[in-house]
Amino acid sequence: MQWFVILKKEILENWRNFKWVWVPIVFIIFAVMDPLTTYYLPKIMDAVGGVPEGSIIDIPMPGAVEAMMMSFGELSLLGVLITVVIAMGVISGEMKSGVYELIMSKPVKYSNYITAKFASVVLLILLSLILALITGWYYVLILFGDIAFTALLTSIAFYGCYFLLIIGIVLMVNTWVQSPGVVAFLSIIFIIALNALTSIYGHIFTWSPALLSDYIQVYLASGELVSEIWYSALVALLFTYLCLQFAILTLKNRAV
Amino acid sequence: MALLDANHLTKTYKNVNAIQDVSFSLEHGKCVALLGPNGSGKTTTLRMLAGFIKPTSGDIAFDQDSLTKDFRNFVGYLPQFPVFHNWMTGKEFLIYVGQLAKLSKDEAIKRADELLELVNLKEVRKLKISKYSGGMKQRLGIAQALIHAPKLIILDEPASALDPIGRREVLNLMRELKKDATILFSTHILNDAEEVSDEILLLNEGHIIEQGSMHELESVQNTVTLKLAFSEEPKFIEDRLKEIESVFKVNQIDKDYLLTVHDLQTARKQLLEVVYQENWQLTKFEVAKTSLEDLFMKAVKK
Incomplete structure (x- = not known):
């Protein structure tokens, strides 16, 4: 099937340029960085010295949930950035180089093309996210305290929806301009706008996908899935779908 | 009936006519050269037939009842400057586009092997495309256009950018292809057109100013x-x-x-x-x- 052919080619390409290796590693580093440094900071300061004699430094140890949220926090920032960088050229790069013309001279369906590209990025990013958060969770477990593994998996499932939306946005922007750099720039503007609007009008946009990590924190702390987390996830999925539809429409109406 | 009829094709970009009222028909098994200086609308015409751009007015009809169907099923297209996935090998790329053109994997492999033989790239089939020379890329481009055995092969300046040896190879290849397909190619080199084509469409400033066989054209003059x-x-x-x-x-x-x-x-x-x-x-x-x-x-x- 054509869709699988494109997906397989994307997976192979990501393999040959080592994305399957470095993206998970980078994500794992992001996820463990904060919990580890927070835990070892007092010991590091002791070892390095330089603190005046007699001064008492009291750094409160965060709880398990707070430590886990540090992992999520880093990924929300740097993980999103890496995702944008990975996805910025998947279509615009092919248009810019001119391969797109050759590919589209074959009877390739635009919907297959877009959704297969989407799937390939989603596979890579979700796998990296899962590996990273499980590693982060492992360190939280041994350094800070207990979080149930099932709770972690539930959190990852909701958190993944946010990343689907990010990838959807970048793919949509991919069909507008032919320069990967401009795609990254416009996508980041979109994501910043989404987050800014959410933090200003958070009380109105309680269903905003940008609030997903806040709701995850509530869930990890209380064990309760508030109804807003469902709405946010649904809205994220809906917007992702709309982004993809819009991208397909743009490609269809665009002269190759 | 003709393989393809183009009726009164016009393409307007911001009030400028790239091509204007272009009509012609392609007979089965003919090799037709689209001849004209740079900017005369050759590429626009070819891209229209390949289904990339929609005409502002006019229509294109294949002998199949195909106004509704996707042209791309019957057409193989070589752009003026073909670009490939350079990280793939020549054979991988052919198999990839073959499968995109709805061949099964086995068919695509078989067809890729045949075409690599035909365009004389068998020795370098396992080499990354980034290592190919200009002439090799051009021949790979022709091979990918042929992968789904199209009824019509459209080649945009297939030999213009090549050195004399590469040009000779491509022209010989086209002579080979003529035997069982219809070819439409553009060029600004009269000798190329003379050498392989049965018919010529002379295009200038978006209009067809002459059409007919080379011989007819000369006698008309x-x-x-x-x-x-x-x-x-x-x-x-x-x-x-x-x-x-x-x-x-x-x-x-x-x-x-x-x-x-x-x-x-x-x-x-x-x-x-x-x-x-x-x-x-x-x-x-x-x-x-x-x-x-x-x-x-x-x-x-x-």
Whole structure:
């Protein structure tokens, strides 16, 4: 099937340029960085010295949930950035180089093309996210305290929806301009706008996908899935779908 | 019935007509050259037939009831500057596009092997495309256009950017392909068109100004150019040349005299008689080939 052919080619390409290796590693580093440094900071300061004699430094140890949220926090920032960088050229790069013309001279369906590209990025990013958060969770477990593994998996499932939306946005922007750099720039503007609007009008946009990590924190702390987390996830999925539809429409109406 | 009928195609970009009222039909098994200077609308026409751009007005009909269907199923297209996934090998790329064109994996592999053999890339099939030379890429481009055995092969300037050897290879290949497919290719090199095509469409500023076989085109022009040169310039030569009845125009470029004549047979006879009588020291007597420029000048002026 054509869709699988494109997906397989994307997976192979990501393999040959080592994305399957470095993206998970980078994500794992992001996820463990904060919990580890927070835990070892007092010991590091002791070892390095330089603190005046007699001064008492009291750094409160965060709880398990707070430590886990540090992992999520880093990924929300740097993980999103890496995702944008990975996805910025998947279509615009092919248009810019001119391969797109050759590919589209074959009877390739635009919907297959877009959704297969989407799937390939989603596979890579979700796998990296899962590996990273499980590693982060492992360190939280041994350094800070207990979080149930099932709770972690539930959190990852909701958190993944946010990343689907990010990838959807970048793919949509991919069909507008032919320069990967401009795609990254416009996508980041979109994501910043989404987050800014959410933090200003958070009380109105309680269903905003940008609030997903806040709701995850509530869930990890209380064990309760508030109804807003469902709405946010649904809205994220809906917007992702709309982004993809819009991208397909743009490609269809665009002269190759 | 013709394989393809293009009816009154017009494409307008911001009030500028890239092509205007272009109509032609392609017969099965013919090799047709689309000839014209840069910017005459060749690429626009070809991309339209390949389904990339929609005409502003007019329509294209394949002999299948295919107005509704996707053109791309029947058409193989080679862009002017083909670009590939350079991280793939030549064979991988062919299999990939073969599968995109709805061949099964086994069919695609089999077809890729055949085509690599045909375009003489068998030795480098396992090499990354980034290592290919310009000529190899052009041949790979032709192979990918053929992968789904299209009824119509569209080649945009297949030989123009190549060195003489590469050009020769591509022209030989096209002669091979002519045997079982319809080919439409664009070029601005008259010799290429002359060599492989059965028919010519002459395009200028978005209009078709002539169409027909090469032979027809030349006879339509109705005149031939002769080139003469002498070791020492005879006196009154221009006047004397103009007196010959079959010569109707004399031009001088450097030491060459260019004579425009109507009928080659009589003109040659009369000219040589004069040369003999006057005892002119003739060093060059050449029947100049109709160059693209001449053809154009004549066609445009008409």
